[in-house]
Amino acid sequence: MDSSAPSRSRSRSRRLAPVVAMAAAVALTLAGCSSSSGGKKAEEGGNGAAAGKAGTPRMTVALITHQAPGDTFWDIVRKGAEAAAAKDNVKLVYSRDPNAGNQANLIQNAIDQKVDGIAVTLAKPDALKAVIAKATAARIPVVGLNSGVSDWQRLGLLEFFGQDETVAGEALGDKLNSLGAKNAVCVIQEQGNVGLTQRCDGVQKTFSGSVENLFVNGTDMPSVKSTITAKLKQDASIDHVVTLGAPIAMTAAQSVSETGSKAKIATFDLNKELTGAISEGTIEFAVDQQPYLQGYLAVDSLWLYKNNGNYLGGGEQPVLTGPAFVDKSNVEAVAGFAEKGTR
Structure with a gap:
């Protein structure tokens, strides 16, 4: 991480008490936000029903992410963004592409359309x-969200909303130590994604056992399953599989079941299916970064900046939305929200 990231001591003290700036502003009265499907094309949301609530002129915000096809994590980010757009009288234009060059083109399209603000993920920051x-x-x-906590200032962004991925990985490594783990694999579903790499690097920094990175193609779940299955068959001493996304975790659970492995599964990020798996004991725990909050704050911050000149963190500090652990002891507290698709 570069010098713009928060200090290690400050970040570690916030692991289990993430900053939830502007939480009081989160109005869960979701007015009917319309959206259109269309692959990588721009998709509009946050229209109509709540247009009069903000009492401010209509503005357009482009939300541009590195979402891969089928990754349900981004549905939660988008729901948060749409809730803020509905409240703030914002026309939200959503587009996504996991290819960094294509994501750069989407940003250029937003510039050409003269939008009022851009919220972007920085999975591959140098390309953007x-x-x-x-x-x-x-x-x-x-403003930045989700990926890029080490790079947002260097790229000249106004604010950043997300978790420090290295700190999150370190927290997970500590958790594995407390559980007596000895041999783990960390499954990376997208090579070149700096945030995913930082997560596994963080695990390696604090985990006292052995950990090996295992690369898979996250857009091809049958391939993910076969790769994890082969690894478990090859090394029966693996006691933990660490995944970096909920869909990958659920696929890993299938591999564990089919091989008869005794490995436990720990993961980053949640969705409805995963909270159920934690309740049932199929998944041991998850690290939650609150993606709904990331989407909400990214859009709401641009509205605040345009209408009142506000910005969070003083241009120096990111707003951390995680990490926090979800396991059997507290999963019921978030399960209802996961059912609604907001956790």
Whole structure:
């Protein structure tokens, strides 16, 4: 991590008490936000029903992520963004592409459309540096979310909302130590994604046992399953499989079941199916970064900046939305929200 990231001691003290700035502003009166499907094309949301609530002029915000097809994590991010858009009289235009070059083109499209603000993920920050500079030159405020806690300042973004992935990985490594784990694999579903790499690097920093990275193709679940299955058959001493996303965790659970492995599964991120699996004991625990909050705060912050000149963190600190652990002891507290698709 570079010097712009929060200090190790400060971040570690916030592991289990993430910053939830502006939580009082989160209105869960979701007005009917319409959206259209269409692959990688821009998709509009946050329209109509709540337009009069903010009492401010209509503005347009582009939310541009590195979402891969079938990754349900981003449905939660988008729901948060749509809730803020409905409250703030914002026309939300959502687009996504896991290819960094294509994501850069989507940002350029938003610049060409003269949007009022851009919220973007920085999974591959160097590929987006030039086009973000163009947005800044065009006087379009840009905020980051989810990926890029070590790079948002370097790229000139106004604010950042997410978790420190290295700190989250370190917390998971400590958790494995407390559980007596000895041999783990960390499954990375997208090579080149800095946030995913930071998670596994963080696990390696604090875990006292052995950990090996295992690369899979996260867009091909049958391939993910066969790769994890082969690894478990090859090494019966593996006692924990660490995954970096809920769909990967559920697939890993199938591999464990079919091989008869005694390995436990720990993961980052939640969805409805995963909370059920934690309740049943299929998944041991998850690290929650509150993606709904990331989407909500990204859009709401751009509205605040345009209408009142506000920005969080003083331009120096990110707003951390995680990490926090969800396991059998507290999963029921979030299960209802997961059923609604907001956790």
